[in-house]
Amino acid sequence: MPPPLPGSMDSMPKRHQYGFSTDSNTPTLPDANSPNTLSPTPYSPYSAMPLTPMSIGSEGNIMQTSSTPQNSAQSPPDLRRVSVQSLINDLPRKRSRPAGDEVGRGRQYPIADSAFTTYGYDLGLPDIDTPRNDDFSAIAIFSPQSNTMGFNDDTTYGSADPHGKDMAFESGGYYAKPVPIRISKSLEPLPSLLVENQMNLLYFHHFINHTARVLVNHDCERNPFREILPEMAVQDENIMNLLLAYSAAHRARMLNHPEPSNRIAVWVQDVFPKLREALNDDPNTVSDSTLAAVIMMASLEVISSGTFEVPVSWQSHLTMARQMIIQRGGPKGMGRHDRVAYFLSRWFAYLDVLGSLSGNKNDTPLGSFYWSSENASADEDFEIDCLMGFTTRCVGSLARVSELAKRCEPQRIDEEGNVREGWTPSPEIIEEAVELRHALEEGLLGRNIRKGCNHRSSTSSESEGAWDATEIYATNELFHWAGLIHLYRRVLGKPVMDHEVQQAVREIVGLLYKIRRGSTAEACLIFPMFAAGCDAQDEGQREKIIERLRSVEGFGLNHVPKISTLMKSVWDTGKPWESLVSGEFFG
Structure with missing residues (x-):
């Protein structure tokens, strides 16, 4: 196995750690003596210490910023609040537009028809990561040429061949041709997190058009990761942040690029506080969005371990999701009459059953009677x-x-x-x-x-x-x-x-x-x-x-x-x- 690329999660130093305390209002996790239990757990309240993205200095060196208050003139920018334009002002120059730029020729992006909006093209370029990446120019604008993917070749989701190779640049592969960024109008209006940042929009499309395809055994027209989960994401910021982190981690791994760890840190920094808040607001009710976020964290931790600052295993996320499903009445209460709940029950079932078969130290799955x-x-x-x-x-x-x-x-x-x-x-x-x-x-x-x-x-x-x-x-x-x-x-x-x-x-x-x-x-x-x-x-x-x-x-x-x-x-x-x-x- 080759060594990890510079900047990948396997080679990056661990980011700043949280501290934790306990709270009796938080749903109870397994006994602390269990070999599968991590202590402390992020689902319990912890000290208000923000996860601070690493800064990249002018020399390209990675510096861990302090979490303690500093003079505002020396503090790094809050990447959640500064504008995209301010992040790119210090760049020596913007990346030039690809040949065939249509600005001034009459074609203006985004282009909308009755069902989809096309925002441009994803060329498979690396994400240099914030604050150095030119997010403003992440999406390429040009007219489809004879040697590129034309609009008439697109499927519902924008890929040229839904059954073609999922590799990146092999002949016939996903990025062998520019990928048109087409998003269904049924998801509109898109949240500001996507509208105001082209890189975020690119990652949203990458998840729908590619990451979602490798999460199912059979990618058909009713793939819930391409339909239901994006619908939930545009309505829930927590799910959207996790979806973008999932997409960014997958795209980087697939293209053999370093993961954009700064960007991912910003997306996931508020996930656990918001989950705790949701659980504490109504401890007797577990919403679809709360359950989806926990299941998604388990899945993300499997394919890209170390994405979260808080060191929580996929087993612990599944333990929490298992308790939430039991609290909701078990899988039998998540039937086909509710398409969202039914999707979540199947996603959880796959992770829960195969996870339990992956080693004797993992939790036993929900009793087989639940799945009878x-x-x-x-x-x-x-x-x-x-x-x-x-x-x-x-x-x-x-x-x-x-x-x-x-x-x-x-x-x-x-x-x-x-x-x-x-x-x-x-x-x-x-x-x-x-x-x-x-x-x-x-x-x-x-x-x-x-x-x-x-x-x-x-x-x-x-x-x-x-x-x-x-x-x-x-x-x-x-x-x-x-x-x-x-x-x-x-x-x-x-x-x-x-x-x-x-x-x-x-x-x-x-x-x-x-x-x-x-x-x-x-x-x-x-x-x-x-x-x-x-x-x-x-x-x-x-x-x-x-x-x-x-x-x-x-x-x-x-x-x-x-x-x-x-x-x-x-x-x-x-x-x-x-x-x-x-x-x-x-x-």
């Missing part, structure tokens, strides 16, 4: 969810696997991190595991699986529809096979060379051929790839999985290299991954 589908219709029960990539019934099965694995772990793994020779589960565990195995195998048969995605655009070609269906079914099978590997190894205690374990490994490796390279599905298959990779004994199988993980690394997801490193450690040491894991997320 006894009251769901047959269509809902066997429908492959586009966000998660597997059926609603599979959610409950994976949650049950996690519960059983955590019950077995203390007896199965010894103090030195090795599997105890001759260990077998209790008869009660075996009985539950056999029942669970039948449920997972039934999901593999696909007799009742609902046929494909029903959100596909009518303009999609027949071949696109065929590929979509192939990937959807393959993704569902991959997660079922991965669940069986966890059940065989962690619950039933089968050895790595057991023929059923190796069959599951072969099935997963074979199904990868049905997943297009660069597709959104590939970005979300870390869980099955890791499950198969750890138990793969054939060098060809191992190389195939490592090669696909390298492909996913180009998506700008920071946690993927850690997964590859952990898997290689399993091969090198022969120890079970459960004794080597240290906070990785397998999803």
Whole structure:
């Protein structure tokens, strides 16, 4: 794994730390002795010490500004309040407009039609970070040429090919051509945070048009990260700030640029105080926006750890979100009748269940009974969810696997991190595991699986529809096979060379051929790839999985290299991954 780029989160010094105190009005977190609990927690009140962005001096050196009051003539500017123009006045010169500048030729941006407003183009240039970046000129203004992306080539969301490569500059990749910044008029009026800063607007569009695509297993016309979350963001400043931070971190990673840490610090500095305020205002009610912010912080911490000044793990964010959902009545109270609540329940379910399967020190997920589908219709029960990539019934099965694995772990793994020779589960565990195995195998048969995605655009070609269906079914099978590997190894205690374990490994490796390279599905298959990779004994199988993980690394997801490193450690040491894991997320 190459060393981090200068300025990336992995190489930047930690920013100024908060101090904390406790408050009885704040929702109670797990016991402080739990291995998964961080103390103190940012959801409790803390001393009023602002998170101050680092200043960049005239020599380009990074200087940590003091949080104590200073003479105003020496204090750095408050980046939340100064105008964009004042930030760029000290620049030696503005970046020149790209060739073909249309100013004075009649075309004026933004350009609006009945459905969208086009603001210009994103050329994939680096964000030099505040206060040095020329935010005023972040969006390129020029007329589409024959060798660039034309408006007629755009999809609803502005990308030339919704199923093309998600890499940055490869042939056919996202930034192989200038990306038109087109935003749906349904999101208007845009908040001043976007209207008054072109760089913010660029990041908002990047999230909708690109980051949102790698957060779902199947990117269709109803991708909630492209529809529902932006709608919430334009109405809620906390969610907007988190969305922009998410987008900036992802874009920098994807383009191999340093993260704009100063800019991100300004966006996230008020997130925890506002969450505490919302929780304290009405401790008996958890709004959609409050829950969304906590789930979003967990997701952001997974793909770009260290984004927040306060050192809070993704596990702790999920613990808080879990308590909020229980307070709201559990997932059953977040059904399809409420599109926002239903989206949040599915997003949380994916993080919660896969997170709980990512190590014995992580919390057990919401009880599998929360995810059971006894009251769901047959269509809902066997429908492959586009966000998660597997059926609603599979959610409950994976949650049950996690519960059983955590019950077995203390007896199965010894103090030195090795599997105890001759260990077998209790008869009660075996009985539950056999029942669970039948449920997972039934999901593999696909007799009742609902046929494909029903959100596909009518303009999609027949071949696109065929590929979509192939990937959807393959993704569902991959997660079922991965669940069986966890059940065989962690619950039933089968050895790595057991023929059923190796069959599951072969099935997963074979199904990868049905997943297009660069597709959104590939970005979300870390869980099955890791499950198969750890138990793969054939060098060809191992190389195939490592090669696909390298492909996913180009998506700008920071946690993927850690997964590859952990898997290689399993091969090198022969120890079970459960004794080597240290906070990785397998999803």
